[in-house]
Amino acid sequence: MGSLTFDSDDLEATEEFLCRAYARMSIGSTTPESSRARIRRDAGASVSVDELDLDFEMTYSVAPLGRICLCVVHEGTVRDHVFQGVRDDFGPGDVVMFAPPDLPFAGRIRNARYNITMLDPGLLDQVAAGSGRTLLEPVRLTGHRPHTPAAAERLRQTIIYMRDHVLGDPAAATEPLVVSAGTQLLAASVLAAFPNNAQTDPTAQDRVDAHSATLRRAIAYIDDHAHEPITVADIAAAAHVTVRTLQYAFRRHLDTTPLGYVRQVRLSHAHRDLLAAGPGDDTSVGAIAARWGFPHPGRFASLYRDMYGTSPSHTLRG
CATH class of the missing domain: 2.60.120.10 (Jelly Rolls)
Structure with missing residues (x-):
């Protein structure tokens, strides 16, 4: 490392x-x-x-x-x-x-x-399972070139982001949440770019198990572990269901994904830390964002503004 x-x-x-x-x-x-x-x-x-x-x-x-x-x-x-x-x-x-x-x-x-x-x-297996795909065997890329030039360009940009803003940034590289999120993003981009053998569709049992109690267990686990690098598989195991069931439960009840909900929780923690920072504290928006898994300041500011209607710097100053 x-x-x-x-x-x-x-x-x-x-x-x-x-x-x-x-x-x-x-x-x-x-x-x-x-x-x-x-x-x-x-x-x-x-x-x-x-x-x-x-x-x-x-x-x-x-x-x-x-x-x-x-x-x-x-x-x-x-x-x-x-x-x-x-x-x-x-x-x-x-x-x-x-x-x-x-x-x-x-x-x-x-x-x-x-x-x-x-x-x-194995990262592809985690991401494929997290997207609700059916894994009958380990994920394999079945072609050596991406589907389209556009898919190739998206993957190239993700690699550059991983190089410059995650692994190549000494501050970000020491933040477990940042590295975990970047790694999952890269694996998802690879899976989206190349033809592969993973398939989709939740089963009938997944649909039966995607009830509100499943969602409550998953949310409790996320709330308790948001400060740690967690995967969709971790959340599903804590909720005692399959990954597909978990995906379906979040989509059915909250119209989001498990990782989308994790992001919301981490944004709320960042918001709390911004509010708690005093005028004399040597605290920056970038440091708080990185602590909660957001290495790119511009992206963090955009997500924060969408959720809270103001900029994180304004909250920190306010």
């Missing part, structure tokens, strides 16, 4: 670093006059976001990563990228999955600046 950087023109040192950072691999250079590699990694417990800059043509052959590996190309090209059943080339602006977690892959990168984002596959 945390940030690290690597800068070397020694190909063997670069290969050693990449093996430690990703998985067992072999690399080579077809441009021996240069082999400079610059890498920055920002990482959490289940997500890492890397920016890589290579000024040479690097061939690679990589063992299975065990993680979902996404690539966003900024400059240069990725050529002859292959894994089981797929051969493709990528260029500037492309957002792709390099390979499923259990498959090796190979190719060559030509003088490229690009992003590699990796995440635990």
Whole structure:
């Protein structure tokens, strides 16, 4: 966890670093006059976001990563990228999955600046279950390119947000709620962008169990644990129902989602802290927002204004 950087023109040192950072691999250079590699990694417990800059043509052959590996190309090209059943080339602006977690892959990168984002596959299961989808098996991405250019762009923006405002921001990266919310947002964006095997529809039993007592148990758990990183699965377990039942209960009775309700509760706690801050306190809106899982000040201000009809800075001053 945390940030690290690597800068070397020694190909063997670069290969050693990449093996430690990703998985067992072999690399080579077809441009021996240069082999400079610059890498920055920002990482959490289940997500890492890397920016890589290579000024040479690097061939690679990589063992299975065990993680979902996404690539966003900024400059240069990725050529002859292959894994089981797929051969493709990528260029500037492309957002792709390099390979499923259990498959090796190979190719060559030509003088490229690009992003590699990796995440635990189990995060997709959590998000898919949280959206009310039926999981007959673990979630798999069934295509290596997003559905549409618009879906790819939304995912690219989410990766940038995760890099700049969550993992790459030292203050935000130490806030468990911020990291948890950002990680779930990234996993949801991946699930929305790529074709996958998850299905939808609550069952008849889910509909029967989505009664007011279920909602009361869920709300009590959220109220008691809003200061902690909690998932939809955690809330469902506390309410003694399936995730689909939980989703349906919140939709039926409150016209929102469980995580939407969590956000409302955290906004109310932030509101309370803003009201409690005295004139002499060394307290900022940004610090209170981050404490309750809102790392982006503009987004927090917009949500706060929608809920309370005024700006958080006005509440703090008032």
